[in-house]
Amino acid sequence: MKLSQIFAEKRPTLSFEVFPPKTSDTYDSVKFAAEKIASLKPDFMSVTYGAGGGTSKYTADIAEDILTKHDVTPLAHLTCVSSDKKTVENTLFSLKDKKIENILALRGDIPSGFENENREYKYASQLVSDIKKYGDFCVGGACYPEGHPEDLSVADGIKHLKEKVDAGCEFLTTQMFFDNNILYSFLYKIREVGITVPIVAGIMPVTNGKQIKRICSLSGTYLPQRFKSIVDRFGDKPSAMKQAGIAYATEQIIDLFANGVNAVHVYSMNKPDVAEKIQQNLSEIILKKD
Numbered sequence: 070m071k072l073s074q075i076f077a078e079k080r081p082t083l084s085f086e087v088f089p090p091k092t093s094d095t096y097d098s099v100k101f102a103a104e105k106i107a108s109l110k111p112d113f114m115s116v117t118y119g120a121g122g123g124t125s126k127y128t129a130d131i132a133e134d135i136l137t138k139h140d141v142t143p144l145a146h147l148t149c150v151s152s153d154k155k156t157v158e159n160t161l162f163s164l165k166d167k168k169i170e171n172i173l174a175l176r177g178d179i180p181s182g183f184e185n186e187n188r189e190y191k192y193a194s195q196l197v198s199d200i201k202k203y204g205d206f207c208v209g210g211a212c213y214p215e216g217h218p219e220d221l222s223v224a225d226g227i228k229h230l231k232e233k234v235d236a237g238c239e240f241l242t243t244q245m246f247f248d249n250n251i252l253y254s255f256l257y258k259i260r261e262v263g264i265t266v267p268i269v270a271g272i273m274p275v276t277n278g279k280q281i282k283r284i285c286s287l288s289g290t291y292l293p294q295r296f297k298s299i300v301d302r303f304g305d306k307p308s309a310m311k312q313a314g315i316a317y318a319t320e321q322i323i324d325l326f327a328n329g330v331n332a333v334h335v336y337s338m339n340k341p342d343v344a345e346k347i348q349q350n351l352s353e354i355i356l357k358k359d
């Protein structure tokens with residue numbers, strides 16, 4: 070099913086993310102985790118894509134597995150920073166062949182030391198246009214409620230976001246955030262410039278101390294004091310941190326649904342137990358029939 074159809078139902082949706090293995094020897098364990106998460110029957114599942122491009126086959130294979138074995142709608146990430154047009158075209162043929170209908174079109178993180186001024190893709194919007202040319206995919210993009218670290222200004226970031234939507238993005242997934250007010254202000258700003266596509270709120274349950282460093286290096290996300298206190302207190306007590314991280318994410322999600330943000334995506338990091346706990350915590354809220 071196309072995600073655009075799911076969002077058009079205007080009901081609370083919950084989706085989970087998995088990342089593919091970096092090497093073939095961990096393929097089976099990732100596949101096992103992805104299938105466990107799929108057995109929870111989320112509204113859709115996204116499968117990320119290594120910026121180096123080497124894991125693209127795994128992305129398509131895991132997405133296919135989720136669809137054929139569990140009948141869960143997959144959203145395959147596609148990253149263009151280190152790709153050329155030919156590689157993208159081949160990937161699109163493979164995705165079409167596997168009946169994968171949804172793609173998250175990303176530029177991708179620029180690997181450190183990566184220098185290629187002549188690369189064919191500079192921005193995700195170019196990839197969005199190409200995917201639209203090649204076939205009938207539902208295409209989404211990323212957006213940054215706190216601004217992208219490379220943006221010159223908030224207005225500049227929103228201008229580029231509008232260009233990306235005009236190129237054919239049918240929905241936008243947000244970077245993770247830990248203060249919902251940041252998302253609400255961002256929604257006002259983008260609606261003002263005429264970006265009307267569904268926004269999928271990306272929520273990261275922080276379940277171990279290691280993740281904080283990574284999150285800050287990926288995006289420089291604002292961490293509210295309430296969140297920092299949890300990490301200070303429980304960061305080195307794994308089971309307590311996990312419980313607190315899941316509770317924090319659950320509260321954020323309930324507040325989002327309560328304020329009319331219908332689509333919530335959980336960066337579940339190949340952790341079926343985390344995905345399951347969050348789903349259980351929301352069981353009545355996301356119930357399809359009442």
Ligand SMILES: NC(=O)C1=CN([C@@H]2O[C@H](COP(=O)(O)OP(=O)(O)OC[C@H]3O[C@@H](n4cnc5c(N)ncnc54)[C@H](O)[C@@H]3O)[C@@H](O)[C@H]2O)C=CC1
Pocket residue numbers: 174175176177178179191192193194210211212217218219220221225226229230233242243244245271
């Ligand atoms: N938020 C999410 O769900 C995810 C985000 N990412 C990461 O997001 C980052 C960027 O990827 P995208 O958002 O897809 O890239 P993008 O190409 O949409 O934007 C990247 C930067 O380029 C700027 N830009 C865009 N068009 C421009 C233009 N015509 N002229 C000048 N500047 C322009 C944007 O304002 C932004 O600062 C990467 O670091 C990626 O790996 C990766 C996976 C998921």
Ligand SMILES: Nc1nc(=O)c2c([nH]1)NC[C@@H]1CN(c3ccc(C(=O)N[C@@H](CCC(=O)O)C(=O)O)cc3)CN21
Pocket residue numbers: 178244245271273277279280281283284287288336338
């Ligand atoms: N710039 C950017 N790049 C991304 O790849 C990305 C985003 N933003 N935002 C959305 C999601 C979230 N991503 C994340 C978020 C956290 C970790 C992280 O915490 N990694 C740790 C711990 C992993 C674990 O718990 O298993 C690490 O040490 O790699 C990794 C990717 C990937 N996506």
